[in-house]
Amino acid sequence: MEIRVLGCSGGMGADLRTTSLLLDDDILIDAGTGVGDLSIDEMAALRHIFISHSHLDHIASIPLLVDTVFDRLGDPIRIHGLQGTLDALRNHVFNNVIWPDFTRLPDPRHPVLRYAPMARSRKFHDQGRTIEMVDVNHIVPAVGFIIEQGDRVFAFSGDTTTNDTFWAALNARPRLDLLIVECAFANKDEDLARRACHYCPTTLAADLQKLRHQPEIHISHNKPGDEELIFAECQDMVKGRTLHRLTGGERFTL
Numbered sequence: 001m002e003i004r005v006l007g008c009s010g011g012m013g014a015d016l017r018t019t020s021l022l023l024d025d026d027i028l029i030d031a032g033t034g035v036g037d038l039s040i041d042e043m044a045a046l047r048h049i050f051i052s053h054s055h056l057d058h059i060a061s062i063p064l065l066v067d068t069v070f071d072r073l074g075d076p077i078r079i080h081g082l083q084g085t086l087d088a089l090r091n092h093v094f095n096n097v098i099w100p101d102f103t104r105l106p107d108p109r110h111p112v113l114r115y116a117p118m119a120r121s122r123k124f125h126d127q128g129r130t131i132e133m134v135d136v137n138h139i140v141p142a143v144g145f146i147i148e149q150g151d152r153v154f155a156f157s158g159d160t161t162t163n164d165t166f167w168a169a170l171n172a173r174p175r176l177d178l179l180i181v182e183c184a185f186a187n188k189d190e191d192l193a194r195r196a197c198h199y200c201p202t203t204l205a206a207d208l209q210k211l212r213h214q215p216e217i218h219i220s221h222n223k224p225g226d227e228e229l230i231f232a233e234c235q236d237m238v239k240g241r242t243l244h245r246l247t248g249g250e251r252f253t254l
Contacts (some may be wrong), residue, residue: 001065001149003178003252007034010057010184011224017248018057019221021156021180023129029145029156034060034248044072048116050131051081051122052158053142062089063099066113068230070105076114080124082133084113084141112212121169136160140195144182146170157181159221161197165209177254178184180246182221186229201233208238218246 002024007017014018028035028049035043043065052058066077079086080187094101094113102113116123120143124131128150133143137160144158144166151178157166160182170176171229180232184198195202199207208217222230231245 001152001154001254003254005034005056005246005248006037007032007248007251008220008246009224009248010221011163012104013100013224015248016224018060020061021194023147024060024127026131027131028124029147030058031061032057032157033060035065040068040072046077047075049079049163050118050133050145051079051085051089052136052144052156053082053138053140054085054138056157058159059089059093060073066102073112076191078114078116080118080131081142082114082120083117086117090115092148116217120131122158132169135165136235137163137165137197141246146173148173151175152177154178154252154254155180155215156219157186157220159198161194161199162203162207164210165248167207171212173213175178176211176215178252179211179215179217179219180220181208183234184221185223186226186245187233189211189223201230201237204234204237206239208241214241216244217241218244218250221245 006020009016017034020034021029022030025045026047031049103111120135130148132146136142136144143187147154147155150199153173159234183204185200186191187200187202190200
């Protein structure tokens with residue numbers, strides 16, 4: 001499998017894009033502002049979007065994406081997520097006020113967008129890839145994703161703070177090759193991080209002690225302007241592991 005980082009910032013500005021990962025050429029994991037860097041042909045090739053939670057920085061590109069490729073799609077794009085996450089999209093975005101309801105366009109029998117509710121721990125199978133949603137701890141209902149193909153395993157935490165569910169699910173695998181995990185705030189903002197249910201280096205270091213595997217670890221979702229401070233604190237506090245600071249445009253092949 002190939003993973004292309006379209007966006008991994010906690011905000012936007014200049015070259016910063018919010019969270020979105022392209023899996024091979026047909027699946028998005030979250031759909032932040034980084035989706036806008038795809039060509040129209042690349043957007044038209046998308047078939048599935050997996051949404052970790054309903055916050056704007058993870059869904060921002062979906063309305064303009066479907067509008068852009070409206071007349072290029074043979075089959076609808078399917079949005080996978082928790083029922084509550086999909087309800088938020090339906091009620092607050094695709095509601096014919098903020099944006100047209102593309103689940104009924106061009107007509108209800110042949111829409112360009114379909115919702116695909118996905119239960120926690122349910123697995124999606126497609127072309128040899130398996131995608132599982134795993135509960136995490138955020139201010140709204142949220143999940144991380146574990147993606148497997150053959151014997152290779154990639155995990156993405158989504159937005160979260162201290163939890164046991166994500167780490168237990170990773171430890172249940174025989175291996176873990178690549179982990180992208182958030183760390184939104186520096187330790188100076190630890191109180192805000194706890195209230196917003198995000199990691200800071202202190203809480204991330206504590207949770208990484210739960211992980212039995214030794215994957216390649218990339219730190220994501222930093223507050224703009226604090227990236228170097230956050231990463232330096234993570235390096236100082238996380239013992240026995242090699243960390244990398246994730247940047248937009250990176251590609252991984254597993």
